[in-house]
Amino acid sequence: MNTTPEYFVWPARLLHWLMAVLVLAMLFIGAGMVSTVDAKHDWLLAIHKPLGIGILLLVIVRIIVRLRHRPPALPADLPAPMKLAARASHWLLYALLLAMPLIGWAMLSAGGYPVMLGSSVRLPAILPFNPLLFAWLREAHRYLAYLLFLTFLAHLGAALYHGLIRRDSVLPSMLRGEPRSAPNAAIVPEEHAE
Amino acid sequence: MTDPSLPAAPLGKSALLGRWLAIGATVSLTALAFAYVGGWLSPQRLSPMRLVDALQQNSGLYPGYRRNHAKGVCVAGYFEGNGAASRYSTAGVFAAVRTPVVGRLAIPGGNPYAPDGSVPIRSMALRFALANGQQWRTGMNSMPVFVVATPQSFYEQTVASRPDPATGKPDPAKVGAFFASHPETAPFLAWVKTAKPSASFATERYDGLNAFVFVDAAGHRQPVRWRMLPEAQDTTAATNPGDADFLAADLQKRLAAAPLRWHLQVILAAPGDPTNDATKAWPVDRTTLDAGTLVLQSTEPQDSGACRDINYDPLVLPAGIVASDDPLLPARSAAYADSYLRRTSEEAGLPGTHAAASATAKPQEATQ
Numbered sequence: 001m002n003t004t005p006e007y008f009v010w011p012a013r014l015l016h017w018l019m020a021v022l023v024l025a026m027l028f029i030g031a032g033m034v035s036t037v038d039a040k041h042d043w044l045l046a047i048h049k050p051l052g053i054g055i056l057l058l059v060i061v062r063i064i065v066r067l068r069h070r071p072p073a074l075p076a077d078l079p080a081p082m083k084l085a086a087r088a089s090h091w092l093l094y095a096l097l098l099a100m101p102l103i104g105w106a107m108l109s110a111g112g113y114p115v116m117l118g119s120s121v122r123l124p125a126i127l128p129f130n131p132l133l134f135a136w137l138r139e140a141h142r143y144l145a146y147l148l149f150l151t152f153l154a155h156l157g158a159a160l161y162h163g164l165i166r167r168d169s170v171l172p173s174m175l176r177g178e179p180r181s182a183p184n185a186a187i188v189p190e191e192h193a194e
Numbered sequence: 195m196t197d198p199s200l201p202a203a204p205l206g207k208s209a210l211l212g213r214w215l216a217i218g219a220t221v222s223l224t225a226l227a228f229a230y231v232g233g234w235l236s237p238q239r240l241s242p243m244r245l246v247d248a249l250q251q252n253s254g255l256y257p258g259y260r261r262n263h264a265k266g267v268c269v270a271g272y273f274e275g276n277g278a279a280s281r282y283s284t285a286g287v288f289a290a291v292r293t294p295v296v297g298r299l300a301i302p303g304g305n306p307y308a309p310d311g312s313v314p315i316r317s318m319a320l321r322f323a324l325a326n327g328q329q330w331r332t333g334m335n336s337m338p339v340f341v342v343a344t345p346q347s348f349y350e351q352t353v354a355s356r357p358d359p360a361t362g363k364p365d366p367a368k369v370g371a372f373f374a375s376h377p378e379t380a381p382f383l384a385w386v387k388t389a390k391p392s393a394s395f396a397t398e399r400y401d402g403l404n405a406f407v408f409v410d411a412a413g414h415r416q417p418v419r420w421r422m423l424p425e426a427q428d429t430t431a432a433t434n435p436g437d438a439d440f441l442a443a444d445l446q447k448r449l450a451a452a453p454l455r456w457h458l459q460v461i462l463a464a465p466g467d468p469t470n471d472a473t474k475a476w477p478v479d480r481t482t483l484d485a486g487t488l489v490l491q492s493t494e495p496q497d498s499g500a501c502r503d504i505n506y507d508p509l510v511l512p513a514g515i516v517a518s519d520d521p522l523l524p525a526r527s528a529a530y531a532d533s534y535l536r537r538t539s540e541e542a543g544l545p546g547t548h549a550a551a552s553a554t555a556k557p558q559e560a561t562q
Contacts, residue, residue, distance in 0.1 A: 035232050035241050035242075036241060037245060040524075041524040041528045112504060120328070122327050132541055138539075156221055157217055160216070160221075164213040164217060165217075
């Protein structure tokens with residue numbers, strides 16, 4: 001079981017695609033809600049907070065899955081700078097996905113707001129009331145969201161480059177499990193290795 | 195899907211170009227959609243920033259201060275519910291308990307040094323800290339109706355009443371044109387014609403103006419408005435226009451003698467009463483509950499008081515109270531958040547902001 005797998009394990013693929021939808025929705029909800037004064041502001045904000053906590057929980061599970069299951073190797077013929085960019089951008093994505101909900105939660109705590117995830121569910125404050133800290137965190141939340149969106153665009157572009165131009169093993173490794181030509185193989189290898 | 199184990203057939207030049215274009219288009223369109231949603235492609239959209247910019251442009255920039263109702267004082271005390279509203283709302287604040295309150299009494303406008311006699315309106319903002327950790331924040335004004343019904347009209351009014359740089363006063367022609375084209379302002383104009391700046395915060399009735407919805411334990415929804423009715427009845431008009439800061443002095447004098455009390459009146463809407471139009475008063479015969487007593491015991495200057503860094507966002511609500519369909523509510527919430535970010539950024543000295551004046555280096559007027 002020491003051989004590097006060709007595909008991501010199914011929990012990793014499930015988390016990837018689920019979170020792709022949620023995080024992209026989150027970025028659009030966030031950008032939209034702060035740009036309008038009409039009723040959208042209110043209901044988008046009401047989605048933004050519980051969804052952010054949902055993403056926080058998912059990213060924790062995802063990091064555990066990532067650490068326990070070795071991901072497929074990058075293609076051997078991929079130039080070194082591209083390999084470096086791929087690895088760095090993935091860890092940047094993990095870091096931002098973890099940081100953004102925590103900063104949002106910390107920022108509301110520092111601003112003295114009750115952190116409400118609905119009309120009656122309230123999370124405890126994770127920072128003491130401190131308006132100066134609020135201002136720094138609020139701006140960090142904004143600029144890191146821009147960075148997250150740009151990193152997402154790079155990720156999207158790179159995935160399409162692998163899938164359409166290089167046509168290598170990268171995109172299939174996240175799109176599907178073991179090849180259909182070897183149906184029995186899917187039952188045996190890394191999932192059951194644990 | 196091609197089998198990755200097989201070498202892919204090389205792509206022709208035009209096929210390769212087409213694929214690069216498809217990638218470029220996908221990434222660009224995603225970026226464009228994000229820019230559209232974020233408002234960068236539609237500068238005409240009424241964003242919270244645009245609304246607060248308009249307020250700031252009218253009054254000038256006073257770093258560290260609220261962008262509206264900039265002049266005020268902090269107050270503190272408690273609210274004692276009596277259970278009368280508990281039939282309609284599950285919010286714990288309405289039970290027969292004491293809930294601590296940090297509030298702010300203020301006058302409208304963006305100038306924190308404006309003379310108290312310059313406007314006939316006073317405001318009361320309150321933050322109730324409920325025992326379960328939830329909060330209720332509300333901002334009320336001493337007028338029976340709001341001047342406009344929508345954020346867009348509020349913005350237009352703000353632009354129309356911008357001081358003319360030559361005279362320092364709004365252009366009467368522009369103000370007149372605004373009101374002429376906004377007939378919904380008639381009830382406010384009728385009231386303001388006879389309104390006089392009061393000599394005290396203590397004798398004012400503060401109306402919530404926006405409608406909200408109370409939700410009871412069974413989930414039944416009752417639209418309401420609320421107001422604070424003063425016990426102090428010695429209403430006098432401001433008599434000393436020479437003194438710019440008589441409201442704070444009057445408040446201090448009264449609180450040194452005794453706490454000040456208001457009754458929270460909750461007005462229950464009848465079916466058909468407008469909840470989305472703060473320019474329209476509800477008929478006076480609507481059932482009105484006395485839901486409890488607000489007791490204010492102390493006051494502090496806003497520069498150092500507990501209210502300074504509170505955003506009195508009217509959509510910070512406890513379970514049992516929810517927003518109505520009043521379009522002013524999300525706009526207030528969004529604009530207050532922007533104002534709060536601006537002033538806390540100035541306090542924190544964030545790059546690109548004007549540092550807030552420290553408590554020891556205030557302009558002359560503030561120390562009078």
